[in-house]
Amino acid sequence: MEMRNQNELFNKSKELVPGGVHSPVRSFKGLHTTPRFVEKADGAYIYDTEGNNYIDFCMSFGPLILGHKNTAVEQKLVSALSRGWSYGACEPYSLDLADYLLSRLKFVDQIRFVNSGTEAVMTALRLARGATKKNKIIKFNGCYHGHVDSMLIKAGSGLAGTSAASSAGVPEGTAQDTLILELGDKEGIINCFKDHKDQIAAIIVEPLPANNGLLIQDKSFLEFLRQITKDNNSLLIFDEVISGFRVAFGGMAELTGITPDIVTYGKIIGGGLPVGAIAAKKEIMQNLAPLGDVYQAGTLSANPLAMVGGLETLTQMVDENYAIVNGYTQKIVTLFKKWLNEYNDGQFSHYSLISHSSLFWIVPGEEINCVDKIPTDITEKFNPLFEVLLNKGIYLSPNAYEVGFTSMAHNDELIAELEKRLWN
Ligand SMILES: *Cc1c(COP(=O)(O)O)cnc(C)c1O
Numbered sequence: 001m002e003m004r005n006q007n008e009l010f011n012k013s014k015e016l017v018p019g020g021v022h023s024p025v026r027s028f029k030g031l032h033t034t035p036r037f038v039e040k041a042d043g044a045y046i047y048d049t050e051g052n053n054y055i056d057f058c059m060s061f062g063p064l065i066l067g068h069k070n071t072a073v074e075q076k077l078v079s080a081l082s083r084g085w086s087y088g089a090c091e092p093y094s095l096d097l098a099d100y101l102l103s104r105l106k107f108v109d110q111i112r113f114v115n116s117g118t119e120a121v122m123t124a125l126r127l128a129r130g131a132t133k134k135n136k137i138i139k140f141n142g143c144y145h146g147h148v149d150s151m152l153i154k155a156g157s158g159l160a161g162t163s164a165a166s167s168a169g170v171p172e173g174t175a176q177d178t179l180i181l182e183l184g185d186k187e188g189i190i191n192c193f194k195d196h197k198d199q200i201a202a203i204i205v206e207p208l209p210a211n212n213g214l215l216i217q218d219k220s221f222l223e224f225l226r227q228i229t230k231d232n233n234s235l236l237i238f239d240e241v242i243s244g245f246r247v248a249f250g251g252m253a254e255l256t257g258i259t260p261d262i263v264t265y266g267k268i269i270g271g272g273l274p275v276g277a278i279a280a281k282k283e284i285m286q287n288l289a290p291l292g293d294v295y296q297a298g299t300l301s302a303n304p305l306a307m308v309g310g311l312e313t314l315t316q317m318v319d320e321n322y323a324i325v326n327g328y329t330q331k332i333v334t335l336f337k338k339w340l341n342e343y344n345d346g347q348f349s350h351y352s353l354i355s356h357s358s359l360f361w362i363v364p365g366e367e368i369n370c371v372d373k374i375p376t377d378i379t380e381k382f383n384p385l386f387e388v389l390l391n392k393g394i395y396l397s398p399n400a401y402e403v404g405f406t407s408m409a410h411n412d413e414l415i416a417e418l419e420k421r422l423w424n
Pocket residue numbers: 116117118119121144145146147206211239240241242266267276
């Protein structure tokens with residue numbers, strides 16, 4: 001393939017696309033180096049347009065649990081492609097995926113496919129409001145739920161419990177229906193239910209918060225959320241867009257045994273193709289159009305290529321594979337820890353590694369699990385580390401708040417190569 005200079009590509013991209021990127025976290029903002037233009041990928045490696053390769057721990061931000069370009073997924077996709085790529089009609093491919101998923105996800109009866117995690121969350125919120133006939137949603141500081149207007153909300157600067165938009169363009173009225181609380185703050189939640197009696201449609205939570213660092217919560221907190229929503233005729237939404245099919249096939253719901261009322265999926269469910277999904281018990285799902293009065297639709301929903309790619313990916317993720325990928329991750333985390341301690345006379349020795357199943361987060365300072373303990377200078381500290389690793393051919397997610405992902409392709413052979421690159 002033709003070599004293409006990445007600085008030139010990025011300069012051209014900045015002319016044509018805002019900030020040069022189609023999703024802000026790709027922009028290498030604050031870093032000295034420009035984004036790598038990935039031309040191709042295979043297994044645990046990405047290859048840029050200047051002929052360099054990197055061990056990838058970003059993995060498209062989570063969907064690629066099998067690694068890049070898994071051979072069986074590729075074959076299924078090629079074969080699906082030869083039949084056509086969008087029908088806007090009933091087709092057998094989404095049925096096969098739904099059937100497979102629901103046979104392994106024992107806590108839900110029905111599913112609907114959409115095109116992204118954001119779309120899944122948007123639908124879940126509307127469904128919760130439609131099903132409960134209530135308007136307010138509790139969201140936690142430090143949980144990300146996609147770029148839905150009502151989820152781009154932070155705590156207000158005024159009285160406790162007030163909310164404000166965290167993005168321009170989100171109307172104040174929208175912000176008012178989202179109540180922001182802190183992870184772990186049981187008392188705050190109890191008071192919120194008192195203050196907004198019979199108005200709270202749902203609590204939405206990332207049961208494993210992994211979009212603002214990795215903030216592992218106690219199971220007892222999730223149990224508390226389950227109980228208080230039940231007691232108040234509100235719904236509990238587990239946003240498992242990252243954790244679903246990653247921490248276990250059935251995500252945190254399976255791992256903790258806590259059954260949410262609505263679950264959202266994305267990322268791994270499409271194996272790297274654009275898919276999201278909402279799943280729940282039948283009584284709740286029946287509120288969706290065309291049966292119920294909660295409207296939801298999609299021209300490209302349940303796209304046949306995405307359905308086939310998702311099904312092959314998920315079929316390969318038999319339960320035993322979770323122990324395998326978690327084992328690789330522990331070895332990788334141990335290597336990183338050792339290297340952080342040793343590198344350049346301890347330049348990075350004050351970093352901690354927080355990990356859960358096949359996710360990890362490198363954070364300066366102590367191990368933490370709440371937002372207010374995240375160091376304020378985390379970005380200044382992360383950026384030099386990112387660049388040192390990049391120069392060694394190791395690609396982390398290019399932002400201090402993003403976690404690292406491993407896959408079935410981060411196997412022992414890859415781990416040996418990682419060790420070589422770290423100490424090279
Ligand atoms: C990634 C993510 C989303 C958004 O999904 P997109 O496919 O990027 O729209 C929502 N919620 C969680 C928990 C996520 O990790």
